[in-house]
Amino acid sequence: MKKLFKSILIPWLSGKAYSKIDKEQYAEAIELLLKITHIEQNSEAREADYYHLGFCYFKCKDFNKALPWFEKSYNRFNQKKTQLESSFYKSLLYYYSQALRANKLSEKATILEREYEKVCENSGKSDR
Numbered sequence: 001m002k003k004l005f006k007s008i009l010i011p012w013l014s015g016k017a018y019s020k021i022d023k024e025q026y027a028e029a030i031e032l033l034l035k036i037t038h039i040e041q042n043s044e045a046r047e048a049d050y051y052h053l054g055f056c057y058f059k060c061k062d063f064n065k066a067l068p069w070f071e072k073s074y075n076r077f078n079q080k081k082t083q084l085e086s087s088f089y090k091s092l093l094y095y096y097s098q099a100l101r102a103n104k105l106s107e108k109a110t111i112l113e114r115e116y117e118k119v120c121e122n123s124g125k126s127d128r
Contacts, residue, residue, distance in 0.1 A: 010036060017052065026056040047076035051092050058095050063102035070096035090119050 013036050020029035033053045040046055054069035074096060077089050093116035100109035 006039060010040060013039075014049070017049075021052060021056065024059070026059045030056045030060070047073045047080075048088055050076065051088055054099065055091075055095055058099055063099045066095070066099040067103060070099055090116065090123070093119065 013032050017029045017032035017036065020026070020032065030053060033049055033056065036049050037046060037053070040049075050069045050073035054066040054073060057063070057066035057069065070092060073088075073092055077092065093112050097109040097112035097116060100106070100112065
């Protein structure tokens with residue numbers, strides 16, 4: 001029963017959260033995404049939700065809260081080694097590096113910016 005409940009609840013919450021992001025209602029999206037990450041703490045496929053949490057905090061100009069979510073997403077992408085195929089990864093690199101700069105963490109931001117440029121060169125375009 002619990003598994004069935006989660007299999008229905010997670011897609012519903014995700015849909016609502018992404019709808020809020022599309023409408024630029026970032027604070028509301030954050031609440032929904034936090035619920036998802038709480039329910040699905042051990043899921044292997046949460047890097048997109050982590051990215052979107054970081055993105056929403058970034059858009060709310062709460063760069064300090066954006067950083068751990070971007071870092072979790074970045075670490076998950078690198079564990080899976082799927083970054084070159086993912087437009088999420090390019091956006092993640094861009095926003096993560098900007099949040100690092102906003103928090104005066106320039107050295108790590110520079111590393112991510114170089115990685116972003118490399119990924120963009122390999123894919124032939126830059127996505128944000």
